[in-house]
Amino acid sequence: MIKSAIETALNDQIMREEHSSRIYLSMAIWCEVNGYPGAAAFLYRQADEERMHQLKLVHYINDRGGKAMLKPLELPNADYNSLLEVFEEVMKHEQYITASINDIYEITLKEKDYTTGNFLQWYINEQIEEESTMSTILDKISLVGKDKAGMFHIDKELDTMTANAAPIA
Numbered sequence: 001m002i003k004s005a006i007e008t009a010l011n012d013q014i015m016r017e018e019h020s021s022r023i024y025l026s027m028a029i030w031c032e033v034n035g036y037p038g039a040a041a042f043l044y045r046q047a048d049e050e051r052m053h054q055l056k057l058v059h060y061i062n063d064r065g066g067k068a069m070l071k072p073l074e075l076p077n078a079d080y081n082s083l084l085e086v087f088e089e090v091m092k093h094e095q096y097i098t099a100s101i102n103d104i105y106e107i108t109l110k111e112k113d114y115t116t117g118n119f120l121q122w123y124i125n126e127q128i129e130e131e132s133t134m135s136t137i138l139d140k141i142s143l144v145g146k147d148k149a150g151m152f153h154i155d156k157e158l159d160t161m162t163a164n165a166a167p168i169a
């Protein structure tokens with residue numbers, strides 16, 4: 001049976017992952033209507049990934065004898081000044097998620113819940129990968145600055161990257 005401190009911490013994470021999904025969905029919408037179809041495809045897929053991260057937690061809590069809970073969510077930003085701002089926000093958000101996963105990992109150590117610690121390893125690895133992907137994209141966008149042709153190229157690259165990405169699982 002899952003301890004209540006762990007259940008609470010994981011339920012908070014369910015809310016964060018669901019919120020991540022909504023943030024990326026909102027960013028994808030902005031990209032789609034502002035002429036960045038590749039970035040939109042990338043962020044729509046990212047929103048789906050976050051939904052999967054959320055569901056993984058839901059099933060884990062329920063399988064361990066707890067109960068997954070949904071919480072109210074803040075409305076994400078609907079408007080951005082540039083693609084650079086979008087990806088700066090993505091990066092900041094992923095760093096925040098990494099910190100939250102690390103905090104929960106610390107709780108599992110304190111509670112001697114090594115099973116949940118082991119389960120969280122998947123999220124820890126996922127965060128390393130996501131932060132590195134986002135930082136590469138951010139570097140490229142920063143490099144081209146306001147150059148329209150460069151931006152067009154990056155958007156195409158994001159499209160190809162999304163088309164070649166492994167199925168979400």
Ligand code: OFO
Pocket residue numbers: 017020049050053094097123126127130
């Ligand atoms: Fe990278 O956001 Fe979910 O875990």
